[in-house]
Amino acid sequence: MFKVFDNEGVQTRNWHVLVFMAAVIIFFTILLVRLYSLQYTHYDENLQRSENNRLRRVVVMAERGFIYDRNGEVLVRNRPSYQIALQAMHLPRKDSVRKIVFDRLLNIKDKDGSRLFDSLSLDTAFQRTRWIKNRPIRILEDASPEQVSIIEEHSSELPGVVTLIESRREYPYGTLASHVLGYTSEISEEQLKKPEFAAYTQGDRIGQKGLEQGYDTEFRGKNGMKLVEVNASGREVGQVKGVESMSPEPGLHLISTIDLKLQKVAEEAIADSVKGALVAIDPRNGEILAMVSSPRLDPNIFSLKKRERNKGWAQVALDSMRPLTNRAISGTYTPASVFKLATAGAGLESGILSETKYYPKPCTGGYQYGARYQKCWGVHGNLNVVHALRLSCDVFFYQAGLEIDMNRINEFARRFGYGEQPLGVDIPGEKGGWLPDSVSFNQRNKRLGWRWARGLILNLSIGQGQLVTPLQQAVFVGSLATNKGVYRPHFMKELRDKQGNVVRRYEPEIVRQGTMKPSTHRVLLAAMDSVVNHPGGTGKRGALPGIRVGAKTGSGEWKKGEKTHAWYAAVAPLYEPEIAVAVILEAAGGGGAKAAPIARKVLMAYFGLEEEEKK
Template identity: 85%
Template sequence: MRSLSDNDSVQTRNWNILVFMAGVVVLVIVLLCRLYSLQHTHYDENFKRSEKNRLRRVELVAERGYIYDRNGEVLVRNRPSFQIALQALHLPRKKEGRDSVFNLLLGIKDKNGARVFDSLSLDTAFQRTRWIKNRPIRILEDASPEQVAVIEEHSSELPGVVTLTESRRDYPYGTLASHVLGYTSEISEEQLKLPTFEGYSQGDRIGQKGLEQEYDAEFRGKNGVKLVEVNAFGREVGSPRAVEGMAPVPGYHLVSTIDLKLQKAAEAAIPDSVRGALVAIDPRNGEILAMVSSPRLDPNIFSLKKRERNKGWAQVALDSLRPLTNRAVSGVYPPASVFKLVTAGAGLESGILSESKYYPKSCTGGFQYGVRYQKCWGVHGNLNVVNAIRLSCDVFFYQAGLEIDMARINEFARRFGYGEEPLGIDIPGEKSGWLPDSASFNARNKRVGWRWARGLILNLSIGQGQLVTPLQQATFIGSLATNKGVYRPHFMKELRDSQGNVVRRYEPEIIRSGKMKPETHRVLLAAMDSVVNHPGGTGKRGAIPGIRVGAKTGSGEWKKGEKTHAWYAAVAPLYDPQIAVAVILEAAGGGGSKAAPVARKVLMAYFGLDEEEK
C-alpha cells in the first residue's frame, strides 16, 4: 500500500504535467493567433514591407543636355562615372555588422598601397545612413574600374555597399570659354533652402555659373524611376515582371551663338598670364560670337572626385588673379578714350559740334581751367572732331565736354548701351556701369566728403570717371556703327530636344534706341575709319587687309603710378558691320599698341584671313 508521501509526489507530478501541457496549448494558441494575424489581419502591411525589402525604387537621372557652338561642334557633353555608395536599408542593423563593413571598406587599398576610403568621410557617411534611408550615400566618386571590381568581388562581405553609374559633365576643350559655359557641382545646403531650388534634393548636381546655371532647368530634363529586385546584400538581381517604371526624359540641348573657331582665336590672342577680357558680338542681332575672361579656369575640376575637386577649388579660389571672375560681364573699368565717341556724338546730335568746328584753344600739351592745368598725352595743334578722335586729343574734348555738358553726354551714352541698367545677357553675374552726374556723384562719394564740381567734366568727357563693362563697350561700338538699335546680347541661339527638333529659338530684341541723325552717324564713322586707316591714327595696328575696320583706342587710368588699362573697340566692315570686338588688357599700357593687335587677330580669324597677311 502506497504511503501518503508517494501519493503527494504523484499528484505534484501530474499537476506539473498539466501546467506544462496548458502552457504548450497557450503557446500554440498564441502562435496560431500570431500566424493568423500575419497571414490575414496584417497581410497587406507585411506584404508591402516584404516588397520594400525585396524591391528597390531606383531613380533614373535624366541625361543632361549638351551645349554646342553655332556650327554644331560639341562644347559640353557627359561622361559615365562610377560611384560607390551606401544603401541604408541593406546595411546590417547591428553595430557589430556595420563595424565589420566599415573596417572592410577601410582596409581596401589601391595598387599603390594607399587607402581608397578616407576614415573621416566614411564615418560621416555611415552616420548619415541613420536618417537617410531611401537614397544612396556616396562614399567614393569617380571610382576606377579596378576599384569597382574590388567592391563587386567582396559584395557578399559588404551588404549595403552598391555601385552606381551616373553621368558627369565633360568639357572637351578644358579652359576654353570656361566663364561662358560655367560648370556643375552638387547642390549646397544654402541653395536647397532657396525657393528657386524647390523639388531638388541633397546630392543633386546643378549648374553653377555661366550657361550651365542660366539654363539648368532646360538641361536637367525629367528623371525617371524603375523598380529592381535585390538580394539580402542589396545587390541587384533582376527586374520584377509586370512592373513598369517611368523612363527619364533627357534635357534639352543648347545651340549657342559661340563660334568655336573664333573662340579659339580669341583665347590664343590673350595669354592666360594676362588679366583682361574680350567680347566679340554680332551688332545686327546681339549674338555673342566669342567671349574671353583671363585668367581662365578648367571647369573639369568640378567633375572630379572630392579630394581632387577640393584641391582644384582651393587653387582657383585663393588665386589673387581671380580666375573665377568673368571680367567680360562683371569687370567694371573706366571706358577711357573710347568714350570720346560718346562726347562727340552728343555734341553732333545737339548741334554744338560739327565737322568743321575748331575750338579757340589749340592743343599745346594741356588745358588751363581756373587754377587747374589738365594735361594732354601729346601736342596736337588745332583740330576738328574727326582729327581729334583720330589722334585722341584730350584738349579738344575738355573744351567740348564743358560746352556740351554731362546731361547731353550721358543721354547719348545710355542710348547706345552704357549706363546703370544691365544689358540682360543670358548668363549670371552681369554688372551695370555708372554714368556720373552731380546727384549720383554726390551720393556715391558722400562718405568721403567729395562734391560735384564742374571741373569734373574735363575727366568725364574723355572717359575717366565712368564705369563700363567690356560687354557694354562691345555693344556700344557695334550699335554705334549700325545705327539701327541696341540688341540684347545673348548666347542662346536655340534649344533642341534629344531627337534634334527645335523647341525654342531666341528672337533678337532691341533694348535701347541706338539711333542718331544721319550726319552724326557719318561723322562718327569717318572718325572711326581715320583711327585705323589713317597713317597717324592711334589704332592703325588693328587694320586688316581688304576689310575696312573702324575703331577707337583707349588708355584707362586706374591707379597712380601704374600702367593704364589698354582698351580697343572695333567694328568690321565699318560701313556694313558684321562683328564688333572690345578688348581690355589690365595694366598693359596703351590701347593702340597692346589691345589693337589682339582684336586684329580675332577679326582676321572671323574673315578667314591668315595672320601672315599684312
C-alpha cells in the first residue's frame, strides 16, 4: 500500500518538473525570439528610435533685422529672452507620471512665495503637447534669471521641461514713433489660415502694424538647423560632432527715412492726452521725416510675458482714445479751409479766377443762396483770390465754387494727392479720402434718402464735406509747392545686410501728376506766403526767422456745438521746398492758433533754429 502511494507522489512531482521546465523553455524561447527581432529584424527601426530620443534637430532662429533712423540711430533692436517650455517628446507618456510633473511645476514658487505657473494655462499647455510634438510649448515667457535658476534647480524632477533662449523686440524709445514702427507678436490662428502666411508655423513671432509688418519678410531672415544630443529629460547635453549644422541667415536691417531728432520734437509738441496727428515729409522724393499719431502706445508691452502682455493689451484695446489707430494714415477728416487751395487752383487753371478778379458780392459776413444764408467767420469786404486765401474768406469761395463747379475742383484735388485712392505708403492701414460729386454723394447717402443739390457746393468749396488723411494733407501742400509731381510717401530708405552692404535702395516714384500752369503755381505760392508772412494772415504763428514759410490754416467742423478740428499745413522754404508739415488736433479750435505753433516747432528743429532761439 505504501509503495503504491510513493510511486504516485513521484509521478506527480515529475509532472510538475516537466511543466515547469517546459514553461522555462517557452519563456526563454520567446525572449530569444524577441531579442533576435529587436537586434536583427527591427534593428534599423529601433536604432532610429533610439537616435531620435538621444538626438534632436533644433531650429536656430534667425536674428531679426534692426530698424534705424536716417542718421543711423537705432529705433528697434533685439534683446535675449528666456522661455520655459514643454518638450512633448520628452514628457512622460503615462498620465499618472505627467500629473506628477504638472503638480511639481504648479508648486514651484519664487522668492516672494508667488507661484510661477497658474493651473489653467499650465493645463492648456499640457493638453497641447498631445498633438503638437515637433516644437516646444511655452509655459513661461520672458522669464527672469531668478526664475530660470529655480527651474534649473528642479530640472531632475521635471522631465520634458526645458529652458530656451529667444530674442524679443526692444523699442528703446518707448512710445516714440510707435505707430510707424509697429510691434511683433505670436502669429494668430486666423493668420495661419491665410495663404500669405503659408511659410509661417504656429509659435512664430511676426510683425504686426507699421514697419514691423510692412517689412516682416525682410526682417525675418532664414532660420538655421543644428543636431544636438539630449538627456532623458530632454535637456541639451551638447552639439553632435561631425554633423554639419546650417547657420541661420540674419534678417536685413532697415534704414528708415525717419529723423529721430525731428520725431522727438514732434512728439513733445503734441501732448499724449490730445487726439491728433502730424506728418512731416520731403515733397521732393516722398521721404517721411516724422509721423505722430496721438495718443501713443508703448510697443514694448507686446514683448512682455503673457500675463503682463494681456494686461497691457486690454488697457490699450479698451481705451476710448483709440491709441491703436494710426490717425496720420487712417484717420479721415474734413480738410477744412486748406482745401480752398484746391478750389483756387482749379479756378486759376480753368481761367475762371485770376489775381485781378473780384466777385460782385463782397463779404459782409455771409452769402445768400436762394432761401439759404451761408455765414462767413468774419467780414472781409472785396477780395481777390490771394487776399481771400490769406484771410480764409468763405464768401469768396462760395461764389468761386459755384462758378468753377465740383468736377473741376475734384480733378485738381486728385492731381495733387487728395481722393479715394491711398497714396501707397509702405506701412499697412492707409485709407483713402473722399471727394464728393453728384454720383458718389447719392450712392453714399442712398440709405439716408439724401440727394445731391447744387447748394452743397458752398460747403464743399471751403473743405467742409470731403474726407482726407493727415498724410494726404501734407502731400497736397508739399506737391503744390514743388509743382513737380506727387511722390509716393515712404519710410524705407535702404535695406542692408549684416555686413552693412546695401541690398536694396528705395527709388522715388511719382504716383500723381502734381503739376499746374506756372501762372497758377505763382499765385498759389503768393497766397500761401501771404497766409504766414502778412500781418493779417491766419497762419502768422507759423512764421520762422530767416526762412520763408508758406501755409494754409483750417478749422474743420465735425459736430454741432463742439470745437472745430484745428488744421495747419505748411511748406518751407516756400520757393525751394524741402519739408511739408501737416498738423491736426481734434476738437481743439482754430488751426492758426492751435496747430500752427506745433508745426513751427518741427520746422524750427528741421532748420536748426531752436538752438539759435535759445541763445
